[in-house]
Every structure is written in C-alpha cells, then in structure tokens.
Ligand SMILES: Nc1ncnc2c1ncn2[C@@H]1O[C@H](COP(=O)(O)OP(=O)(O)OP(=O)(O)O)[C@@H](O)[C@H]1O
C-alpha cells in the first residue's frame with residue numbers, strides 16, 4: 001500500500017514574528033510543494049526497518065523497528081486521532097535515535113526535521129516497518145515554510161493510511177481531505193513544527209494545510225480570504241542561511257527587555273495586517289483603482305519591513321535587496337523569519353516586463369536567486385498508489 005501527500009510552501013504578506021505575540025498576520029500558499037511518499041512492505045517482504053530517504057539530499061536513514069520501540073518505550077500506545085505534544089524526555093530519546101544516523105556536519109540542520117519525522121511517524125503509525133521518501137521544491141530554511149510543508153505533507157501521508165481517516169483508496173489522482181481530516185493533519189503538523197521551531201504560531205502549517213490566502217491569529221483563529229486583485233510577487237532568495245527557531249527566540253528576548261516598546265510594535269503590525277487584508281479583498285472597479293490599491297499595499301509592506309527591522313530580524317543581504325528594488329521604485333519586505341532567507345517585492349500590474357527583467361538581472365548579479373511563484377493555490381492533497 002502506498003500513498004503520496006503534497007503540501008505547499010507559503011509567503012507571509014504581513015505579520016511574521018508579531019503573530020507569535022498575538023498580532024494578526026496574512027499568508028498565502030505558493031505553488032512549490034514538499035512531497036512525502038509512504039510505503040508499507042507486504043508481510044512477505046520480511047522487513048522490520050523504518051527507512052527515511054531524503055531524495056534531494058541523497059541521504060537515507062534507517063532504524064530497526066525494535067530499536068525505536070526500545071528508545072521510545074515511555075511513549076505509550078499511539079492514537080492518530082488525538083494530536084499530542086512531544087515531551088522533553090521523548091525529545092531526548094528521539095535526539096539519540098537521530099544522532100545514531102551520523103548526519104553529515106554540513107547538513108546537521110536536518111536533524112530537527114528528522115526528529116519531527118520520528119515523532120509524527122511513531123505517534124500516528126506506531127512501531128511499523130515502512131519506507132518514507134521525501135522530496136521538496138522548496139529551498140530549506142529560507143522563509144518559504146519548508147518546515148511546515150514537511151510537517152503537513154508527512155502528517156497527511158501518515159493519516160491517509162491510518163484507522164481514523166477513511167478515504168476512497170481507489171481514487172485516481174490527487175484527492176483533497178475533508179474538513180475533519182484537514183483539521184487533524186493541521187494539528188499534527190503543528191506538533192511537528194513545535195519540534196523544529198520551538199514556539200510556532202501555527203500560521204505556516206495552517207496555510208500549507210488549507211492553501212489559498214488566510215488571515216491568522218494565535219490559537220488557530222483563522223479567516224480564509226479571497227484576493228480581489230492580481231497579486232504578483234517577485235521572491236528573492238538571499239541564500240543567507242538562517243534558522244527560524246533562533247530568530248523567533250531572539251524576538252522574544254527583545255520583548256522581555258523592552259515590553260512596552262515591543263507591544264507598540266506588535267500593535268502596529270496588527271493594524272497593518274488587517275488593513276492589508278481589507279485592501280486585498282475589496283473589489284477594484286478599474287485599472288486606476290487597482291493601481292491605487294497596489295500603492296497602498298506597497299506602503300503597508302514598507303511599514304511592515306520597518307517594524308521587522310525594529311524586531312531585529314532584518315539582515316545586510318535583505319537591506320541590499322530593498323535598496324536594489326527601490327532603485328526601480330519597487331517596495332519589498334522580508335518574508336518568513338528573516339535574518340537572511342527570502343524577500344518579497346510587489347510587481348505592480350502596469351510594470352513593464354523590461355523593468356522586471358532588469359531588476360531580476362541586478363539582483364542575480366548580487367548572487368541572489370529570483371523566482372516568481374503562483375500565489376494562493378491548493379493546500380494539502382494526497383494520491384494513492386504513487387503521485388500523478
Ligand atoms: N524536505 C525536508 N527534509 C528534511 N527536513 C526538512 C525538509 N524541509 C524542512 N526541513 C527541516 O526544517 C528546517 C527548516 O525550517 P525553518 O523553519 O528553519 O525554515 P523554513 O520553514 O524554510 O522557513 P520559515 O519558517 O521562515 O518559513 C530544516 O533545517 C530541516 O530541519
């Protein structure tokens with residue numbers, strides 16, 4: 001029996017970091033996906049190992065199922081229908097299982113993803129032999145939600161072949177989960193994100209699960225929104241590596257040092273996100289109205305970027321992107337956790353293709369990588385018998 005699940009990455013249009021502290025944020029899925037295939041051996045295969053293949057990185061890990069059982073003996077029986085947090089003791093036992101795999105030092109950042117894998121796998125499927133293959137179109141650790149896309153696609157694949165989820169296994173092609181299953185996959189993915197991020201708000205796994213565009217507040221308060229204007233964003237990857245967990249922690253530390261000032265910053269971000277959501281959803285009667293809306297969006301993006309600088313999560317490479325795009329009168333802001341990673345630039349409808357080509361050429365001459373992704377597509381989907 002085999003299933004493949006896919007879940008998209010995301011961009012945050014407004015509100016990253018502040019969302020962890022209770023502000024509203026707005027996010028949209030992008031058409032770059034992480035794929036997880038889950039294959040259970042047949043009884044005649046006589047196989048008792050759990051294999052994890054990270055195909056893009058040419059890495060393969062495996063554990064005898066008995067070894068996992070021995071290490072996680074305190075876990076109790078698994079219950080796929082009730083998402084639970086990984087305790088600090090189990091985290092330590094999982095870390096030992098990951099360490100035994102001798103991940104190359106240059107790729108040690110993957111240890112967090114492999115830990116989340118072991119937690120989600122054993123919690124949803126228990127101690128069973130299987131082969132799991134992961135591939136991703138997303139750059140890892142760049143602000144496009146690779147960790148959430150991993151946790152959502154993994155949870156979906158594991159749930160799709162679990163008892164609480166009843167799906168039509170003979171369905172051909174990609175299949176969307178029902179509301180109850182989506183909610184369950186989202187909750188499990190959040191537990192995985194906690195292992196990778198420390199203190200996630202849940203916005204990344206939620207937009208990856210549901211797709212499209214969402215307005216989000218801490219605690220899962222979710223409004224699905226529909227854009228009423230063309231939204232074209234240039235995504236520039238500075239290729240400066242960073243780690244969301246450390247950046248989220250650094251903003252929390254600044255908040256402890258300056259509670260009153262940071263509370264004002266978070267309040268301002270909340271207003272920006274709400275205004276941005278209103279603008280995006282309001283109908284535009286003609287080209288002039290679209291241009292006016294784009295100018296307002298640009299101003300809100302610039303204001304949000306200024307507040308992200310106040311939080312201490314910008315970076316010299318991000319400032320270079322901002323300066324470069326400003327030469328062409330284009331507004332930009334970082335997206336995701338910052339500290340490097342990706343920057344968004346709004347490409348107005350009336351901007352000529354020649355200007356877009358020039359900006360991209362200039363950004364790429366700085367060593368950055370540019371892409372234009374489709375915004376607001378589908379969320380998680382599954383496909384039985386291999387992906388189509
Ligand atoms: N395809 C994958 N395979 C294995 N691990 C992955 C994969 N995708 C993400 N990860 C794990 O997630 C980590 C990156 O997550 P991180 O939250 O730091 O960045 P991001 O999710 O790409 O950006 P952001 O959270 O700002 O949107 C990787 O270092 C790795 O541990």
Ligand SMILES: C[C@@](O)(CCO)CC(=O)[O-]
Nearest residue numbers: 016017200201202336337
């Ligand atoms: C930085 C952050 O706000 C977004 C990362 O994409 C973290 C989170 O909300 O979990």
Ligand SMILES: [Mg+2]
Nearest residue numbers: 145147148244
């Ligand atoms: Mg992440």
